[in-house]
Amino acid sequence: MNTATPALADAGFAPLLRERARRDAVRAATAIAGLAGAVLLTADVAGFEPGRLVAGLPRLGEFLVLMVPELALRSIVEDVGHWYWNIGHWLMLLLDTVLMAGLATALGTIGGALLSFSASRNLTRGPVVYWIVRRVLEFARAVPDLVFAIIFVFSFGLGPLAGVLAIAVHTLGAQGKLFAEANENVDMGPLFGVRACGGDRREEILWAVVPQVLPNWVSFTFWRFEINLRSATIIGFVGAGGIGVELYDALRLNYYDDTGAILLLVALCVFVIDDASERLRLRIAGGARQ
Amino acid sequence: MTSRAELERLLADGTGNPWPMRIVWLALAGVLAYAAVALGLLGPQFVNGLPKLAGAIGMMFPPRGIEHMPEFLWALAETIAMGLLGTVLGAVVAFPLSLLCASTTLPIRGLQFGFRRFADSLRSLDHLIWAIVFVRAVGLGPLAGVLAIAIVDVGNLSKLYSEAIDNAAKGPPEGVRAAGGQGAETFRWGILPQVLPNIASTTLYMWESNTRSATILGIVGAGGIGYQLSDRLRVYEWGQASLIILLILVAVYAIDLISGRLRRMLIEGR
Structure with a gap:
């Protein structure tokens, strides 16, 4: 580099280059110092003591060992059968969990899609509607679904209904925002075309916007389903249905074998559905703009 | 025609x-x-639940419990600390693991596949489940939350990092090789400059997401504002609960703002 630009260096670029290198170094040093400071400060706040960590690791090992019963190779079928003594009940709860995630994704996505047009700067009816819908979506997204679940369990009673509604509300916020961002990036040409043909707002959206954003929407929806499936496995911790109820009981009552069996089942289920969903997502929306 | x-x-x-x-x-x-x-x-x-829901929402206004503010703010600080520390810890472990998960940096198909599956298995269990496991190991408090966030992050980030590495253009590393560079040099000068902005931006996104997750880990005793919130909700202190929810909204919003600004600086500044 230096050998190639002697003329430039003569013309006074060398000090500029040096200045730039110095500025970059200062910025990098500031960033590293800032991050280090933040990490040290938060480590203090969070009580992050390496001693406790080291002391805890053996207990973690113990816990993991307790969760798997003795399995002898000679009687592996009976042993696993014994471990999964309640498999029928657990599979039903797991099915409930998947259905909860699916229904909540569907409800939240439909609601989010309908609200997303009013939350897009280029399609909204007016600044007041835009502002209100944006705040509603932000609220629905920022409050964790578990918090909604506690409130809904109070209102609708124990069971999966509270879980479905809680995940659906959170999904509505997340999808509404993502969909609105996709809507804001559409090519406005087709929209003006529909308008020139005498179409109203509903027709403009249906014929000019939706066909453009649909691949992105589909991709976001699969992705959200994967997230919601994880949420559905734990929403039962507060009594809102699904396998989480059973898991929480097993943990609380120190049924180590059951805990291990359910955890393995949940991980396997999420793993398989995640993989299938990701494949489908890439196949259907592989060409979608990211 | x-x-x-x-x-x-x-x-x-x-x-x-x-x-x-x-x-x-x-x-x-x-x-x-x-x-x-x-x-x-x-x-x-x-249908029967709707009136009860309306009642609960009604009782949330106005927010109450200003006298508990110091306690709430400390718990909120714990939550924010858990989000940041968990993300940093997760990223530090995820980066080397991502090299083993990417086919560009680990061309041995079977091994690379195995590492990727391992990362996937860490992601399959929710933060809250890991939090319970870590509460057993290191006791009640934010340390368990930090570890729960970090371990899920190792799975998420190593997947995302390795995808970025595999999607990097093949020309620059080839150029480094043509100039006589080998192994680590190819990665350092051919791939890393391409993926670093992507990795930084992904990590910042994960930080935002982790701050949200950290707000609820207290429900199982893993520290932070979630403990206060679930405690107040359990005894139907709706006013105090709504104050805590407001605090969470403000904190999440602030972190999003900071992260967004840092991301813009990274993308435009360099």
């Missing part, structure tokens, strides 16, 4: 047979309808 018959054939090709797609949609609608009935959405449980 295309003949009319050919045009019709082309059009029919473009749209294809509509029935397979229709059957998929019908099946999906059927499953969802079954779920709506089985889970109690279409039924008296939903």
Whole structure:
């Protein structure tokens, strides 16, 4: 580099280059110092003591060992059968969990899609509607679904209904925002075309916007389903249905074998559905703009 | 000129047979309808709960419990600390692991596949489940939360990092090799400069997401504001609960703002 630009260096670029290198170094040093400071400060706040960590690791090992019963190779079928003594009940709860995630994704996505047009700067009816819908979506997204679940369990009673509604509300916020961002990036040409043909707002959206954003929407929806499936496995911790109820009981009552069996089942289920969903997502929306 | 018959054939090709797609949609609608009935959405449980929900929301206004503010703010600081520390810890472990998960940096297919599956398995369990496990190991408090966030992050980030590495352009590393660079040098000068902005931006996104997750880990005793919130909700202190929810909204919003600004600086500044 230096050998190639002697003329430039003569013309006074060398000090500029040096200045730039110095500025970059200062910025990098500031960033590293800032991050280090933040990490040290938060480590203090969070009580992050390496001693406790080291002391805890053996207990973690113990816990993991307790969760798997003795399995002898000679009687592996009976042993696993014994471990999964309640498999029928657990599979039903797991099915409930998947259905909860699916229904909540569907409800939240439909609601989010309908609200997303009013939350897009280029399609909204007016600044007041835009502002209100944006705040509603932000609220629905920022409050964790578990918090909604506690409130809904109070209102609708124990069971999966509270879980479905809680995940659906959170999904509505997340999808509404993502969909609105996709809507804001559409090519406005087709929209003006529909308008020139005498179409109203509903027709403009249906014929000019939706066909453009649909691949992105589909991709976001699969992705959200994967997230919601994880949420559905734990929403039962507060009594809102699904396998989480059973898991929480097993943990609380120190049924180590059951805990291990359910955890393995949940991980396997999420793993398989995640993989299938990701494949489908890439196949259907592989060409979608990211 | 295309003949009319050919045009019709082309059009029919473009749209294809509509029935397979229709059957998929019908099946999906059927499953969802079954779920709506089985889970109690279409039924008296939903309708009967609505007045109670309205009552609960009504009791949340106005927010109360300003006298507990120092306690709430400390818990909020713990939550923010858990989010940041968990993300940093996760990223530090995820980066080397991502090199083993990317086919560019680990061309041995079987091994790379194994590492990727390992990362996937860390992601399969929710933060809250890991939090319970870590509470058993290191006791109640934010340390368990930090570890829970970090371990899920190792899975998430090593997947995302390795995808970034595999999507990097192949030209620059080839150029480094042509100039006599080997192994680590190819990565350092050919790939790392390409993926670093992507990795930084991904990590910042994960930080935002982790701050949200950290707000609820306290429900199982893993520290932070979630403990206060679930405690107040359990005893129906609706006013204090709504104050805590407000605090969470402010904190999440602030972190999003900071992260967004840092991301813009990274993308535009360099």
